[in-house]
Amino acid sequence: MRESSEAAAVQPLDEWCRFDLFAPTPEHELLAASLRQFVEREVEGQASEHDRSETFNLSLFRKAGELGLLGVTIPECYGGAGLDAVAAVQLLEALSTSDPGFGLALLAHSFLFAHNLAVNGSEEQCRRILPRVVSGEWVAGMCMTEPEAGTDVLGMRTRAERDGKDWRLSGVKTFITNGGIAPDTLGDVFIVYAATGERSLSAFLVEKGMSGFRLGQKWCDKLGMRASFTAELIFEDVRVPADNLMGEEGQGTAHMMRNLEIERLTLAAQGLGIAQRALRVMLEYADQRKSFGRPIREFGQIQRHIAETYAEYRAARAFVYDTARRLSFRSAGQRVDADAGKLLASQVAKRAADAAIQVLGGNGYMGEYVVERLWRDAKLLEIGGGTLEAHQKNITKDLARDPSIVG
Amino acid sequence: MKVMVCLKQVPHQDARLDVAADGSWIQEDNIKFEINSYDTYALEEALRAKDAGEAEVVVVSIGPDRVTQALRTALGMGADRAVHVKDPEADASDSLGKAKILAAIAKQEEPDVIYCGLMADDGNFSAIPPMLAELAGMPSATGVISSEASDTSITVRRELEGGCREVVELPRPCLLAIQTGANQVRYASLKGIMQAKKKPVDVKTAADLGVGEQVGAGAAKVKINKIYIPPKSDQAELLEGSTDEIVTQLVGKIRELGVL
Ligand SMILES: Cc1cc2nc3c(=O)[nH]c(=O)nc-3n(C[C@H](O)[C@H](O)[C@H](O)COP(=O)(O)OP(=O)(O)OC[C@H]3O[C@@H](n4cnc5c(N)ncnc54)[C@H](O)[C@@H]3O)c2cc1C
Numbered sequence: 001m002r003e004s005s006e007a008a009a010v011q012p013l014d015e016w017c018r019f020d021l022f023a024p025t026p027e028h029e030l031l032a033a034s035l036r037q038f039v040e041r042e043v044e045g046q047a048s049e050h051d052r053s054e055t056f057n058l059s060l061f062r063k064a065g066e067l068g069l070l071g072v073t074i075p076e077c078y079g080g081a082g083l084d085a086v087a088a089v090q091l092l093e094a095l096s097t098s099d100p101g102f103g104l105a106l107l108a109h110s111f112l113f114a115h116n117l118a119v120n121g122s123e124e125q126c127r128r129i130l131p132r133v134v135s136g137e138w139v140a141g142m143c144m145t146e147p148e149a150g151t152d153v154l155g156m157r158t159r160a161e162r163d164g165k166d167w168r169l170s171g172v173k174t175f176i177t178n179g180g181i182a183p184d185t186l187g188d189v190f191i192v193y194a195a196t197g198e199r200s201l202s203a204f205l206v207e208k209g210m211s212g213f214r215l216g217q218k219w220c221d222k223l224g225m226r227a228s229f230t231a232e233l234i235f236e237d238v239r240v241p242a243d244n245l246m247g248e249e250g251q252g253t254a255h256m257m258r259n260l261e262i263e264r265l266t267l268a269a270q271g272l273g274i275a276q277r278a279l280r281v282m283l284e285y286a287d288q289r290k291s292f293g294r295p296i297r298e299f300g301q302i303q304r305h306i307a308e309t310y311a312e313y314r315a316a317r318a319f320v321y322d323t324a325r326r327l328s329f330r331s332a333g334q335r336v337d338a339d340a341g342k343l344l345a346s347q348v349a350k351r352a353a354d355a356a357i358q359v360l361g362g363n364g365y366m367g368e369y370v371v372e373r374l375w376r377d378a379k380l381l382e383i384g385g386g387t388l389e390a391h392q393k394n395i396t397k398d399l400a401r402d403p404s405i406v407g
Numbered sequence: 408m409k410v411m412v413c414l415k416q417v418p419h420q421d422a423r424l425d426v427a428a429d430g431s432w433i434q435e436d437n438i439k440f441e442i443n444s445y446d447t448y449a450l451e452e453a454l455r456a457k458d459a460g461e462a463e464v465v466v467v468s469i470g471p472d473r474v475t476q477a478l479r480t481a482l483g484m485g486a487d488r489a490v491h492v493k494d495p496e497a498d499a500s501d502s503l504g505k506a507k508i509l510a511a512i513a514k515q516e517e518p519d520v521i522y523c524g525l526m527a528d529d530g531n532f533s534a535i536p537p538m539l540a541e542l543a544g545m546p547s548a549t550g551v552i553s554s555e556a557s558d559t560s561i562t563v564r565r566e567l568e569g570g571c572r573e574v575v576e577l578p579r580p581c582l583l584a585i586q587t588g589a590n591q592v593r594y595a596s597l598k599g600i601m602q603a604k605k606k607p608v609d610v611k612t613a614a615d616l617g618v619g620e621q622v623g624a625g626a627a628k629v630k631i632n633k634i635y636i637p638p639k640s641d642q643a644e645l646l647e648g649s650t651d652e653i654v655t656q657l658v659g660k661i662r663e664l665g666v667l
């Protein structure tokens with residue numbers, strides 16, 4: 001507590017200044033408090049074990065479903081909470097302070113799949129599939145990447161052709177998060193992008209049990225995000241009913257574009273969580289660790305790590321939440337900032353984790369202190385959901401098209 | 408069964424506190440608040456009663472606008488409705504005044520059990536629960552760590568000094584003041600948070616409750632004259648070294664002072 005002379009200078013803020021960018025409504029504030037407790041009680045304790053064993057924690061996932069955390073942005077009529085992009089960012093930031101790998105699995109399920117379906121699917125598709133996905137009964141994912149085509153989406157080889165009213169889909173997808181949930185166990189439902197003509201992509205809902213659809217190899221020995229299951233999925237002449245075409249034929253690219261903003265923002269939010277945790281860890285350590293008889297916090301070079309990380313984290317956080325605040329799910333419009341937010345936050349995360357390892361010295365290199373795991377996890381954010389180079393390319397293109405964005 | 412839970416909103420445990428310029432209380436602007444920790448345990452105990460059978464949980468709080476947040480949190484956790492006494496005169500009351508307001512609400516609500524926290528993290532008075540019980544004409548138990556309701560009574564375990572426990576049976580209606588750590592407090596699910604938006608919050612003044620005359624600064628018998636930070640003394644000395652070294656130094660100091 002401080003005495004009054006200094007306190008007397010504290011003036012109450014005007015109403016408009018009180019707006020909290022990170023929790024703009026009472027619901028966001030409550031969500032933040034619940035997330036903090038969920039992470040502390042349920043997530044933190046299991047994180048390193050699932051990283052080490054490279055396994056997806058299905059029971060924790062279902063618990064998240066019980067709490068409603070798998071359907072944050074899904075309309076209430078399909079079992080979701082009907083909240084906005086800020087809530088989505090809060091969720092991924094909070095999870096990633098503890099277990100970014102689990103966060104990635106949730107992100108693929110809730111945003112690459114469920115959110116995409118909710119925005120682009122038919123009412124019948126949403127009604128049939130979303131409640132099971134939101135509860136966690138089904139584990140879902142999204143298949144875009146192929147062995148021969150990642151950034152170059154239009155170069156994909158997976159094809160779907162009409163077969164009467166239905167479709168026949170063939171191809172191989174790879175690096176699919178939630179492609180499996182355990183060795184030999186396929187995920188339950190996927191949005192699969194496939195070419196349906198010259199420079200024409202369409203999106204299909206492919207479900208476990210459809211004949212010809214199977215799990216290929218599980219990617220073992222990933223650098224990070226090891227609590228998420230990454231797999232290759234094989235489609236051999238899979239018969240997909242006409243009802244499982246999402247939207248219209250040829251609309252795949254439009255769906256993809258519409259979903260990119262929330263995907264990038266939630267991935268950026270993972271970066272915020274990683275940076276936040278790295279900062280907390282290094283701050284505490286720098287206070288306790290003594291060298292030459294003084295806490296290492298007192299050394300300028302250590303201060304530089306702490307202060308630079310703090311400044312970068314704060315900047316990235318403000319940017320990402322501000323972009324989330326302006327995001328509307330029904331119309332594109334924040335693409336450049338969603339790209340830029342992820343471009344920034346992913347690198348901030350990696351630098352933060354790196355700085356934390358440096359501050360902790362040898363301990364930082366060891367699993368016990370968490371930051372080495374964060375460092376490994378952070379790297380994915382520079383690749384998945386768009387590489388840094390892809391963001392740089394998009395941003396420059398968007399700015400060139402409309403220089404007034406710069407201000 | 409109907410249960411009433413009294414909640415107080417207090418400065419967040421991580422908030423940086425300043426003494427207000429007039430020294431009468433802390434500077435409340437621009438700091439974060441949260442539900443008094445003891446009260447979260449009281450709320451959890453009430454929600455457990457609800458889980459165990461049919462019970463309506465009504466949460467009650469006295470305080471300015473910001474208190475809505477505490478009530479919304481409680482509704483998000485599972486309480487059914489809220490009563491918010493929003494009245495500057497009520498805020499200016501002493502413990503007895505506040506107990507009178509809560510007693511007036513209890514009279515309207517006729518709860519089978521009132522749950523309170525044992526004390527408030529900010530004021531540390533522990534005064535309201537027994538006062539409220541007395542005014543509401545109910546038996547009460549403090550320091551409660553668990554409770555179990557039957558049709559006509561409630562059996563509670565109380566924590567006593569020195570690690571002792573006591574089991575007490577109270578007839579209903581009664582008041583229980585809950586100790587921290589009595590249970591693990593739940594957090595609001597997203598569904599709960601969304602439902603909380605639709606649950607009713609009744610806003611009242613002391614006058615609405617018919618106790619306008621008996622409360623407020625004028626009626627207060629206890630007045631805080633001053634809060635302050637105790638002056639720092641430079642008498643404390645930290646002994647460093649291994650346990651053996653510290654003990655040797657300590658004995659030396661005691662000898663120096665001529666205590667031994
Ligand atoms: C753990 C993990 C999980 C994943 N989860 C999913 C998932 O759930 N679903 C899914 O569909 N995909 C997923 N991916 C795939 C991911 O989205 C791709 O890896 C990513 O888009 C990059 O594609 P690529 O690997 O084919 O690399 P490439 O596109 O081959 O890129 C290789 C390099 O070339 C650069 N490059 C490519 N084109 C250009 C260009 N035009 N200009 C400049 N540089 C260029 C890239 O930036 C990169 O540096 C996941 C990946 C990982 C590692």
